[in-house]
Amino acid sequence: MLGHNNAALVPGAGVIEFENVAYSYGGGELLSDVSLSLQPGSFHFLTGPSGAGKTTFLKLCYGALLPTAGHVRLFDRDVTRIGRDGVALARRRIGVVHQDCQFLDHLTVAENVALPLGVAGEENAAMEADLSELLTWVGLTNRAHARPPELSGGERQRAALARAVIMSPDVILADEPTGNVDWDMSQRLLRLLLELNRMGKTVMIATHDLSLIRAAKAHVQARVLRIASRKLQLAGADL
Amino acid sequence: MRRLLPDIRAVFVREAGADRVVPPAGFTVQLTLFTSAAMAFLAVFALALSLAAGRLADRWGDELARSVTIRISAPEEEMERQTSAALAVLETTPGIAEFRALSDDEQRALLEPWFGAELPLAQLPVPRLIEVTETGDGFDAAGLRLRLQAEVPGAVLDDHARWRRPLLAAAGGMRLFGWTALILIAAATAAMVTLAANAALAANAQVIAVLRLVGATDAYIAAAFVRRYTLRALAGAAAGTLLGVVLVTLIPDTGDAGGVLTGLGFQGWDWVWPVFVPPLAALVALLATRAAANRVLEDLA
Ligand SMILES: Nc1ncnc2c1ncn2[C@@H]1O[C@H](COP(=O)(O)OP(=O)(O)OP(=O)(O)O)[C@@H](O)[C@H]1O
Numbered sequence: 001m002l003g004h005n006n007a008a009l010v011p012g013a014g015v016i017e018f019e020n021v022a023y024s025y026g027g028g029e030l031l032s033d034v035s036l037s038l039q040p041g042s043f044h045f046l047t048g049p050s051g052a053g054k055t056t057f058l059k060l061c062y063g064a065l066l067p068t069a070g071h072v073r074l075f076d077r078d079v080t081r082i083g084r085d086g087v088a089l090a091r092r093r094i095g096v097v098h099q100d101c102q103f104l105d106h107l108t109v110a111e112n113v114a115l116p117l118g119v120a121g122e123e124n125a126a127m128e129a130d131l132s133e134l135l136t137w138v139g140l141t142n143r144a145h146a147r148p149p150e151l152s153g154g155e156r157q158r159a160a161l162a163r164a165v166i167m168s169p170d171v172i173l174a175d176e177p178t179g180n181v182d183w184d185m186s187q188r189l190l191r192l193l194l195e196l197n198r199m200g201k202t203v204m205i206a207t208h209d210l211s212l213i214r215a216a217k218a219h220v221q222a223r224v225l226r227i228a229s230r231k232l233q234l235a236g237a238d239l
Numbered sequence: 240m241r242r243l244l245p246d247i248r249a250v251f252v253r254e255a256g257a258d259r260v261v262p263p264a265g266f267t268v269q270l271t272l273f274t275s276a277a278m279a280f281l282a283v284f285a286l287a288l289s290l291a292a293g294r295l296a297d298r299w300g301d302e303l304a305r306s307v308t309i310r311i312s313a314p315e316e317e318m319e320r321q322t323s324a325a326l327a328v329l330e331t332t333p334g335i336a337e338f339r340a341l342s343d344d345e346q347r348a349l350l351e352p353w354f355g356a357e358l359p360l361a362q363l364p365v366p367r368l369i370e371v372t373e374t375g376d377g378f379d380a381a382g383l384r385l386r387l388q389a390e391v392p393g394a395v396l397d398d399h400a401r402w403r404r405p406l407l408a409a410a411g412g413m414r415l416f417g418w419t420a421l422i423l424i425a426a427a428t429a430a431m432v433t434l435a436a437n438a439a440l441a442a443n444a445q446v447i448a449v450l451r452l453v454g455a456t457d458a459y460i461a462a463a464f465v466r467r468y469t470l471r472a473l474a475g476a477a478a479g480t481l482l483g484v485v486l487v488t489l490i491p492d493t494g495d496a497g498g499v500l501t502g503l504g505f506q507g508w509d510w511v512w513p514v515f516v517p518p519l520a521a522l523v524a525l526l527a528t529r530a531a532a533n534r535v536l537e538d539l540a
């Protein structure tokens with residue numbers, strides 16, 4: 001684990017901080033001059049037109065991309081200074097639901113969901129219990145022994161969410177986690193995320209789904225961020 | 240060599256689940272198994288060849304070292320003088336490392352098998368023996384013979400075993416050839432495992448991306464691949480070694496004929512050597528896969 005814990009954070013500092021961050025894939029800048037401090041226990045939505053850079057922003061948040069200018073700090077450590085191992089360790093505290101839900105296709109759904117435990121060397125009996133509870137929650141108990149390619153789009157997203165939260169991470173970043181599921185299931189997944197947020201986890205969800213945002217706002221003080229014309233803005237509170 | 244021990248330990252003690260993150264045995268892994276077996280088989284033969292050539296070289300070398308003697312037959316009263324004359328000649332002959340006149344006791348020991356223990360040496364016209372040891376370059380036998388003829392009339396230079404000298408060099412060459420072959424076999428194994436591991440790692444870029452997403456360190460990912468290739472190389476090499484040893488054992492031993500071919504079997508402590516082949520193959524595979532993994536992980540970062 002990171003030598004550093006929340007206690008070591010300077011007061012007011014966030015778990016993930018952007019300081020004048022810019023990013024470009026090589027062409028023009030996709031994001032420029034983005035500053036942000038994600039406070040522990042906060043709940044954020046991230047919106048914006050398709051292609052605006054939401055996925056890119058989330059990748060910057062978990063160190064999959066490094067900023068082309070400015071600084072990104074994960075748990076108070078600059079991502080450009082901690083090396084690949086440092087990023088790997090930070091990622092164990094950040095659960096990620098990837099937009100295209102990457103899995104290891106030769107393992108079962110249950111094994112994929114438990115993968116972060118194995119990678120962190122934390123497989124044990126208590127975790128096994130968590131695993132079956134989690135699979136029940138996302139409604140995948142009867143698909144536990146299927147292979148990922150046999151899942152529907154929605155099932156894949158649910159499995160990805162389960163994998164993202166199994167380590168009980170400090171931060172959960174979800175890229176369109178409800179894009180392929182029906183209303184009932186999206187409410188169920190939202191409840192899981194709200195529950196985790198109540199336990200003190202920081203949550204950020206990239207989504208186009210305004211009804212999801214409205215549903216969340218009934219339960220939690222959620223802020224809505226919007227990426228538009230290369231900037232990150234706080235969206236109107238009237239959503 | 241940094242971190243070698245932890246890596247070796249990781250190959251054997253990591254929980255069964257950890258290397259399952261790498262997709263099941265692909266074609267490259269099968270190739271590793273086969274090539275390690277073939278290489279180990281060849282290594283056993285190269286080893287047998289080196290050891291046999293070494294044995295031969297040692298034996299011929301020993302015989303050669305004790306092969307040159309000067310025999311002095313002279314009347315009792317002449318003996319002392321001729322012996323010192325011969326020693327003086329040897330003193331000034333290039334290519335001679337050592338020489339020594341045998342004592343009465345030593346001569347008696349030599350003759351004992353034929354004449355019994357109570358040989359009255361002093362009363363018999365037994366020739367005096369001088370043992371000569373050559374340097375590596377050898378001496379000019381014809382020249383020495385001429386000088387002895389001139390200065391020590393009773394001396395006879397006996398160098399009948401010297402004809403083996405070029406054979407000794409050949410045996411040494413054969414031994415060198417065997418060891419070179421072994422080194423080349425190890426290098427070829429490393430190259431083959433590197434190619435196989437490189438291909439497998441590049442083909443599994445997606446797997447590596449997923450593992451990184453869930454917080455895997457480079458060391459974890461590398462270990463999963465290293466473990467797979469090392470164990471395959473070990474298994475393949477064990478099979479190849481076994482087969483090689485069985486075949487070497489089956490080569491008929493014609494006893495003391497002394498040829499390299501017929502003396503190819505392992506003898507005594509030689510049996511220890513083939514045991515090292517599989518672990519050595521595994522070590523080579525471990526180092527090669529680790530280097531390949533580090534390179535690919537760097538590229539995919
Ligand atoms: N690896 C890449 N190399 C080059 N350009 C990229 C790469 N990834 C994304 N882009 C471009 O960057 C822009 C932003 O992509 P991004 O995936 O962040 O958008 P998004 O807001 O998540 O869109 P969506 O809502 O459709 O998921 C797009 O124009 C995309 O084509």
Ligand SMILES: [Mg+2]
Pocket residue numbers: 054055056099175
């Ligand atoms: Mg996206």
